[in-house]
Amino acid sequence: MSKVVLITGGSSGIGKSVGEYLQVKGYKVYGTSRNPDNYPDSKFPIVALDVTKPETIATCVNAVLNKESKIDVLINNAGAGITGPIEEIPDSEIKRNFETNLFGPINVIKAVLPTMRSQNSGLIINITSIAGYMGLPYRGIYSASKGALELITEAFRMELKEFNIEMTNVAPGDFATNIAAGRYHAPILDDSPYQEKYGNTLRTMDEHVDEGNDPQQMANAIFRIIETNKPKIHYKVGAFMQKFSIVLKRILPDTVYEKLLMNHYKL
Structure with a gap:
């Protein structure tokens, strides 16, 4: 029987590319979106799900189980920039980002674990970010929420070993998707002490996304991980220098690495 894969945020960007590729490879794929009716031409079924609303998580997981009786792979891809x-980001937006990038994925994991435990098998792939390995200027909240999911995965893996359930992180760099359009941007305020530096950094970030790699690279990586018997704890996918930045953080003195980041962002 084909493995059943559930991908949160599977209607566009990385999630869509991964879903379409896995379907071609013979997997039974279900994606999710807050508004499935907006994607009538999707090549795989899209189920309603808002990761910030636990009741929709339960409804989504039950809908897939009612059709397939199992979930072999969960890909926690839904996220927000x-x-x-x-100092200037409203508390409500900080909390909303953590609800989407951290608490939402945790709740989706909780929803599939009873089924995976009864199957005595399962794989959970959390899509994090290379930004989660470092505190980036003007992306600090995003870095923190994705970094927290990395650490949660490390702990979860050990708790799930006895149930034959595997979990891993995949941290992408910049990919050519619509994430920049969907991100929350704190406004550039005329009277803000951060006006010039934040404005310049924001333009740099958007350029990186526009010039990012093809999401198909992520699809290839996810497929290889699913086909692996014992996935590693962490995977990084992206441009060489983005991945190498994690190595530099590990080997350089903190202040030297900080200076490199500040030079990169022209701060």
Whole structure:
């Protein structure tokens, strides 16, 4: 029987590319969206789900189980970007980002675990970010929420070993998707002490996304992970220098690495 894959945020960007590729490879794929009716031409079924609303998580998982009786792979891909000086980002937006990028994925994991435990098998792939390995200026909240999911995965893996359930992180760099359009941007305020530096950094970030790699690269990586018997804890996918930045953080003195980041962002 084909493995059943549930991909949160599967209607566009990385999630869509991964879903279409896995379907071609013979998997039974279900994606999710807050508004499935907006995607009538999707090549795989899209189920209603808002990761910030636990009741929709339960409804979505039950809908897939009613059709397939199992879920072999969960890909926690739904996420949201956020930019701005931490001082100026409203508390409500900070909380919303953590609800989407951290608490939402945790709740989806909780929803599929009873089924995976009864199957004595399962794979959970959390899509994090290379930004989660470092505190980036004007992306600090995003870095924190994705970094927290990385650490949650490390702990979860050990708790799930006895049930034959595997979990891993995949941290992408910049990919050519619509994430920049969907991100929360704290406004560039005329009277803000951060006006010039934040404005310049925001333009740099958007250029990186526009010039990002093809999401098909992520699809290939996810397929290889699913086909692996014992996935590693962490995977990084993206441009060489983005991945190498994690190595540099590990080997350089903190202040030297900080200076490199500040030079990169022209701060």
